[in-house]
Amino acid sequence: MLFCLLPGIFSLLGLHRPIVQFKLSDIGEGIMEVTVKEWYVKEGDKVSQFDSICEVQSDKASVTITSRYDGVIKKLYYDVDATAFVGKPLVDIETESGSGEISEEDVVETPAMAQEEHTHQEIKGHKTQATPAVRRLAIENNIKLSEVVGTGKDGRILKEDILNFLAKQTGAILPPTPFQEIQTPPPAPAAAPAAAKPVSTKAAVKPPPATPKPVFTGKDVTEPLKGFQKAMVKTMTVALKIPHFGYCDEVDLSRLVALRSELKPLAESRGVRLSYMPFFIKAASLGLHHFPILNASHNIGLAMDTSQGLLVPNVKNVQLLSVLEIALELNRLQVLGASGQLGTADLMGGTFTLSNIGSIGGTYAKPVILPPEVAIGALGKIQVLPRFDAAGQVVPAHIMKVSWSADHRIIDGATMCRFSNLWREYLENPASMVLDLK
Known part of the structure; x- marks a missing residue:
């Protein structure tokens, strides 16, 4: 009973769990800075080990940074498109007690394609593990997580696993359509019903986000070269x-x-x-x-x-x-x-x-x-x-x-x-x- 009351007592006494500055470690190739392309977490989110935290882009490739700790995100140090530097903090994480010795290195994941190829198998008997961003990507492409083999810790499904699954299945990111209908469209027939039109591979790839129209202010703007x-x-x-x-x-x-x-x-x-x-x-x-x-x-x-x-x-x-x-x-x-x-x-x-x-x-x-x-x-x-x-x-x-x-x-x-x-x-x-x- 005393053990159950300890967290509440620590809170009343103003005692907090340790906060770790999660730093960007060396990702190789002599890279000293990267551009933050997307955050998968926000302040206050709870994360587990190997959860994706953010995606960064160097001048050579895009990589995903994953957490080494279980805990709560307390601070994000960079906005999207900001430049992050090797050895400097990316986020502060309030780690859970008993999580072991604190280390200030982060985990860098390159795409799962470089790892050993996996065959498709249905995951039964346990809950599939994936971050909200990965689940969103699966939903957008009508993919059942139970059909994807995770390459992360304890079978955790990573974003790269979803992309690899798509590549093996169709060769492109496609909407839910039977494969036999995926083909290059022939010359349009005179009276083909709309529902029978084949889906072109090129058109099915998710279009890039709309670019806002430029506003001419008459002032020169200097844009830094990145990535x-x-x-x-x-x-x-x-x-x-x-x-x-x-x-x-x-x-x-x-x-x-x-x-x-x-x-x-x-x-x-x-x-x-x-x-x-x-x-x-x-x-x-x-x-x-x-x-x-x-x-x-x-x-x-x-x-x-x-x-x-x-x-x-x-x-x-x-x-x-x-x-x-x-x-x-x-x-x-x-x-x-x-x-x-x-x-x-x-x-x-x-x-x-x-x-x-x-x-x-x-x-x-x-x-x-x-x-x-x-x-x-x-x-x-x-x-x-x-x-x-x-x-x-x-x-x-x-x-x-x-x-x-x-x-x-x-x-x-x-x-x-x-x-x-x-x-x-x-x-x-x-x-x-x-x-x-x-």
Whole structure:
């Protein structure tokens, strides 16, 4: 009985539980400051160990900060979009008594994709553990938490687990729709009922928040560079020192267009959205086997236009992956890019880059090399243009322009040209890739 009265006695005597300054510890890569993108807690909230506290963005990746303690949030030190510094407090937490020795380190979680893959299983017999933010994300995407395997402590479901579940199921963040209805819309029929319209993958991705209209005050405003923009300044400053050699060509993708049309339904039946990029990436990897001076290991990056700006995640060890496996990995990266959840593991380690500028528009480009890489390719849009066939007849052909940039200190023009020719041959005769696949 005395033990039950102790908390009340301590309160009457003005004794409080210890308050810990929860500091931002070193998150690696020499990062000393981050931008606070979102708070998952507010003052007065009760948190448990491994609960998500906030999401921060460095100039390399977005990461989630989780609690090491059980207790109550007493103070938030930063507003959203403010800059937080390594070694400085993020929040004050009133810890629960008996929680053990107090440590002032925090826990940094990179996306769960870097961890061991988990199969889906139903969680029975116990309550699923997830923060309100994670539960909200699950509700928005019509996901039952009982179907998601948590990778946090004691099976706690993290936000990254939800994103991973989405990537495996659909390849994109989609509303609750049967998979067979998820496809690229064909030309609209004359009198198709509204309820029968297929849902396009592109349209289903959650749109970015509406941008308020600018108010012109006539005054100059200085905006500080943060996050990925700051990283781009550093990278492009180094890239400016590289003597770029440019080479352009065109590729007839008519056979590849037909092959993709044939394989696309099969890929969708396996839960994978099949674009042209997996073929471009695989052809590059096969070509790099013959020209190792361009790239020793095949971590091929894809320049991606996201709400956070230009990011270049990469597919690791492409030489070991099938076209379908590359497509699945691209689906996952696109989901994370659309939701601002690309982690350090996805963004670091690239060795060769393709930029699909044609997905937005344009034919030729002058891509800038991402150091320490030595080459990069920019892909233009695919256009149906007249070309002569072997019989001299004018026929429609699916033509794509490609623009290569190479570090002329290392790569000469002949090498770049020969690599481009081999890459083009693989794509113009996609069946030839079968001979070199391992």
